[in-house]
Amino acid sequence: MFLYFIRRILSSLFVLFGIISLTFFLVRLAPGNPFSAERNISPAILRNLEARYKLSGSLLEQYKNYLLNLCHGDLMLSTRYRNRSVNEIIGQTLPVSITLGGCSFVLALAFGISSGCLSAFFWNKPFDKITQGITLMGISIPSFVLAPICVLVFAILLRLLPPAGWGSIEKIILPSFCLGIPYGCVVSRLTRSAMLEVLHSDYIRTAKAKGLNESSILFVHGLKAAASPIIAYSGPLAANLLTGSMVIEQIFGISGMGSFFVDGVLNRDVFLVSGVTLVYSLLLILFNLLADMLCLLFDKRIVLE
Known part of the structure; x- marks a missing residue:
């Protein structure tokens, strides 16, 4: 297992290097320059700005300087927010995004696992059919459509929650809901599928025959056996909630x-x-x-090659 994760970490470093390089060249090769928004800027001032932000010289020289600074933990100065380093901006904004993503992650798992388990338990009954319809609708509606609808209903019409902003619990609820619920619907359907397979297994029938209560069978014995696909999805889920929060942050005015x-x-x-x-x-x-580590810990059937 140790060698497996060492290989994963090394391969991840190569992937990370490729992402950094590709991002740098894509942005720099785009038409215009970071100072094109400046009006009536003289060539002399432009050269001074490029020298200040280390954007002078050839593209390869800029790339080399960026990598050298990156190795020292310096993400350079922002050309959009003058006199502010990228380290400072990320240090101030990352906790906000992590808080939003974390709340959405908890909401998605709580809603998805509970509704998925109950839907599997009441398989082919009205509750199951209603839940499947709701989750299908939640998956189909993107967050940038769901967010304005929620603002209209809960903030403008009902006046229950603030329409935008950040800093209080009331202001966290609406963006977390809009970001987390679509993914929670995916978790719900994934949980239902895994639980249906588990609930029809022999050891669950044995547990029922022994007289165990239904909640214990469902949430202890059944969910433990069906946890592998949920855990495997939790890694991409957390990443999607963080990277997907940029749309929600724009809509709700979150910095x-x-x-x-x-x-x-x-x-x-x-x-x-x-x-x-x-x-x-x-x-x-x-x-x-x-997520891979948790899958290995929870599911002993997984064998590393």
Whole structure:
């Protein structure tokens, strides 16, 4: 197992290097430059700006300087937010995105696992059919459509929750719901499928014959055996919630990492885009690695080659 994870980590480093390189060149090769929004800028001032932000010289020289600074933990200065380093921006916005993604992650798992288990238990009954219809609708509606609808209903019409902002529990509920519920519907259908297979197995019939209560059979014996696909999906789920939060952050006016990423792309801020992409990639690799480790711990049937 140790050698397996060493190989995974080494391969992840190569993937990370490829992502960093590809992101840097894609942003720099885009038409225009980070200072094209400046009006009536003279060539002398442009050269000074490029020298200040280490964007002078050939593209390969810029790339080499960026990698050298990256090895020292310096993500460079943002060209969009003057006099602010990318390290500072990520340090301020990453906790916001993690909080939003974490709340959405808990909501998605709580809703998905509970509804999936109950749907499997009441298989082919009205509750199961209603749940399947709701989850299908939740999967079909993207978050950028669900969010304005929720704002209209819960914030404007019912006035139960604030329509935007960040900083209080009330302001976290609506964006977390809009971000987490579509993924919770996926977890629900995944849980239902796994639980249906488990609930028809012989040892569950034996547990019922011994007189165990239904909640113990469902949530202890059944869910434990059906946990592998849920755990395997939890890694990509956590990464998707973090990377997918940029749309929700834009809609609800949340100053998270995703909103800065979008702003950086629109303004060709190569260092901000590269820095945020690096953090997103690290989190994606980390979550997938943790999910694989949990799968190995929970399911002894998995054999590493």
